[in-house]
Amino acid sequence: MEDTIKLEYIVSAEDFTRAGEASSDLKNILKQMGVSPDTVRKVSIAMYEGEINMVIHANGGVITVFVTPKEVTMILKDSGPGIPDIDKAMQAGYSTAPDNIRSLGFGAGMGLPNMKKYSDDMKIETELGVGTTVTMTVRIC
Amino acid sequence: MNTLNTKFFHSVYLDESLCKGCINCIKRCPTQAIRVRNGKARITSQFCIDCGECVRTCSHHAKKIHIDSLDILNDYTYTVALPAPSMYAQFNNLDDVNILLTALIYLGFDDVFEVGAAAELVSEASRKYVDTHQEQWPFISTACPSVVRLIRVRFPNLIDHLLPILPPVEVAAQLARKRAMAKTGLPADKIGIIFISPCPSKVTYVKSPLGTDHSAVDGVLAVKDVYPLLLPHMKIAEQRPMDLAISGRIGIGWGCSGGEAGGMITDSYLAADGIENVIRVLEDLEDEKFARLQFIELNACSGGCVGGVLNVENPYVAKAKIKRLNKYLPVARTHSEDIPLKIELNWNKAVEYEPVFQIGETVLESINKMKQIDSLCNEFPGLDCGSCGAPSCRALAEDIARGKAEKNDCVYILRNHIHLLSETYSRFSHEAIVDGEDPNACIHMLMNYMDKLTEEIALLDSHNLINTDSDSEEGKHYDD
Numbered sequence: 001m002e003d004t005i006k007l008e009y010i011v012s013a014e015d016f017t018r019a020g021e022a023s024s025d026l027k028n029i030l031k032q033m034g035v036s037p038d039t040v041r042k043v044s045i046a047m048y049e050g051e052i053n054m055v056i057h058a059n060g061g062v063i064t065v066f067v068t069p070k071e072v073t074m075i076l077k078d079s080g081p082g083i084p085d086i087d088k089a090m091q092a093g094y095s096t097a098p099d100n101i102r103s104l105g106f107g108a109g110m111g112l113p114n115m116k117k118y119s120d121d122m123k124i125e126t127e128l129g130v131g132t133t134v135t136m137t138v139r140i141c
Numbered sequence: 142m143n144t145l146n147t148k149f150f151h152s153v154y155l156d157e158s159l160c161k162g163c164i165n166c167i168k169r170c171p172t173q174a175i176r177v178r179n180g181k182a183r184i185t186s187q188f189c190i191d192c193g194e195c196v197r198t199c200s201h202h203a204k205k206i207h208i209d210s211l212d213i214l215n216d217y218t219y220t221v222a223l224p225a226p227s228m229y230a231q232f233n234n235l236d237d238v239n240i241l242l243t244a245l246i247y248l249g250f251d252d253v254f255e256v257g258a259a260a261e262l263v264s265e266a267s268r269k270y271v272d273t274h275q276e277q278w279p280f281i282s283t284a285c286p287s288v289v290r291l292i293r294v295r296f297p298n299l300i301d302h303l304l305p306i307l308p309p310v311e312v313a314a315q316l317a318r319k320r321a322m323a324k325t326g327l328p329a330d331k332i333g334i335i336f337i338s339p340c341p342s343k344v345t346y347v348k349s350p351l352g353t354d355h356s357a358v359d360g361v362l363a364v365k366d367v368y369p370l371l372l373p374h375m376k377i378a379e380q381r382p383m384d385l386a387i388s389g390r391i392g393i394g395w396g397c398s399g400g401e402a403g404g405m406i407t408d409s410y411l412a413a414d415g416i417e418n419v420i421r422v423l424e425d426l427e428d429e430k431f432a433r434l435q436f437i438e439l440n441a442c443s444g445g446c447v448g449g450v451l452n453v454e455n456p457y458v459a460k461a462k463i464k465r466l467n468k469y470l471p472v473a474r475t476h477s478e479d480i481p482l483k484i485e486l487n488w489n490k491a492v493e494y495e496p497v498f499q500i501g502e503t504v505l506e507s508i509n510k511m512k513q514i515d516s517l518c519n520e521f522p523g524l525d526c527g528s529c530g531a532p533s534c535r536a537l538a539e540d541i542a543r544g545k546a547e548k549n550d551c552v553y554i555l556r557n558h559i560h561l562l563s564e565t566y567s568r569f570s571h572e573a574i575v576d577g578e579d580p581n582a583c584i585h586m587l588m589n590y591m592d593k594l595t596e597e598i599a600l601l602d603s604h605n606l607i608n609t610d611s612d613s614e615e616g617k618h619y620d621d
Contacts, residue, residue, distance in 0.1 A: 016406060017265070017391065020471030048469045099408035103399060104390060105467065 164527030177530035217333030227396035230459035257392030259313035264404030339449030352488035398445030
């Protein structure tokens with residue numbers, strides 16, 4: 001489609017210190033494209049939380065972003081362990097993050113709740129032992 | 142400049158014209174380095190670790206810090222500002238670090254190199270070093286120069302645990318200099334690398350570094366001096382900020398206590414802040430109470446660098462601001478493989494024990510002096526009142542043993558002395574035998590005893606607290 005831009009990010013868990021770079025990059029691109037600051041903020045927060053989740057819990061994955069004049073769609077796909085209990089994972093404060101990254105401020109358990117809050121639409125597909133795909137849409141206003 | 146001066150150079154100094162000779166700073170100094178002598182609270186150079194507690198405490202603003210002014214920019218053709226990460230938290234409503242960095246350019250710098258970016262490189266190198274040197278666990282962070290100086294004079298057993306990696310300010314300076322030289326082709330002496338510091342400790346580090354011979358930093362400005370000058374520039378920078386920021390969560394997090402430990406990405410760490418707490422941790426560490434830890438972060442200032450005495454914002458408010466700045470930042474944005482310039486991050490000079498607190502030259506001499514100290518302590522009232530100019534009775538006893546003070550400096554000893562005197566003379570007035578033959582015998586005897594009395598009371602005048610305007614050796618331990 002001519003009015004769509006596709007961006008792809010390989011999120012590696014090899015170097016934890018690079019976690020968050022993909023969202024940072026997308027944020028700058030959207031700013032350059034003149035997307036409204038409000039939309040940019042929502043997209044970058046939703047994407048950031050999703051990206052960090054992928055690094056911490058799923059050993060990385062691929063994020064594909066589609067930008068149209070109407071909306072931004074992010075598809076975060078990983079081959080991680082899957083989410084055993086989605087309702088529990090969506091609870092504010094619930095976290096399975098390891099101890100060594102809590103000192104960096106992660107593990108507050110607000111990742112998934114924030115992703116839901118900042119996106120207009122969110123869908124989680126998960127299978128234990130296979131992986132998880134999170135799809136989020138933010139409307140451009 | 143003789144070796145004593147460079148080894149114990151200090152940026153903290155006393156402005157005698159403002160000093161009232163009160164005892165507030167002598168009580169707060171963590172190394173008991175200050176004494177009130179001749180009415181002024183002077184710092185003993187070898188004991189001072191530049192932590193800045195005295196600067197914080199002094200209500201007369203008599204304790205000052207040698208720091209450069211913005212005029213230093215005129216000394217160089219090309220200048221690079223090195224803002225410390227804690228500086229980002231000094232401003233209200235700062236959402237984008239680029240605004241601050243752009244404002245620094247408007248202020249007059251030619252370029253900016255974030256100390257936070259160098260901090261990420263230091264964290265990276267530290268993780269590798271700690272991983273490959275397990276036999277030296279726990280490692281103690283060496284970013285806070287006051288902590289390193291404290292360990293150097295008081296905790297020699299911990300010197301082997303010091304992490305021998307240059308602090309972020311030094312790494313930033315070296316990289317900034319290399320980058321500036323490559324970019325401009327100017328010789329080193331025309332390039333000014335200027336650090337904007339939260340504390341006096343780092344000023345001292347620049348003039349007299351530990352772990353390396355010479356610092357690549359040319360000058361140091363205080364955050365509190367630069368802050369008001371930046372505000373108008375930031376208003377303009379807000380319209381179109383330049384894209385200069387390259388620090389991530391780890392780099393900016395270094396500004397708070399726990400940030401450096403966070404960069405180690407381990408849960409086997411301890412982070413302590415505030416000089417008294419640091420001393421407690423070091424004491425316990427010496428007693429090997431927590432050998433299982435990998436890394437120990439120590440900050441002389443409460444809250445970490447945000448609590449530095451040259452910062453303007455309340456350290457805990459600043460901490461909250463840093464947390465907000467960091468919230469959606471990538472974990473790190475500066476990685477060694479991305480930097481084309483290569484520099485050596487390891488120390489090239491070991492830190493050596495300086496036994497400044499040693500009482501005697503030999504063990505035998507020390508034993509004798511210790512006995513002397515103990516017996517003196519028994520004579521002193523144990524009130525730690527500070528009237529003698531020393532922070533505690535024991536400190537006065539030690540000063541006497543070192544030949545730096547006298548027993549009569551203690552007001553209570555002096556008072557007892559005078560009581561004794563008045564008892565003697567009162568006895569005399571009842572028991573004296575006068576030669577009946579000599580008509581002037583009474584007068585002579587009286588004059589004799591009056592002279593003696595005056596002599597003894599004159600001892601009160603030689604007491605340290607009274608300002609006699611005479612010069613003292615201490616406090617003048619550096620070249621200007």
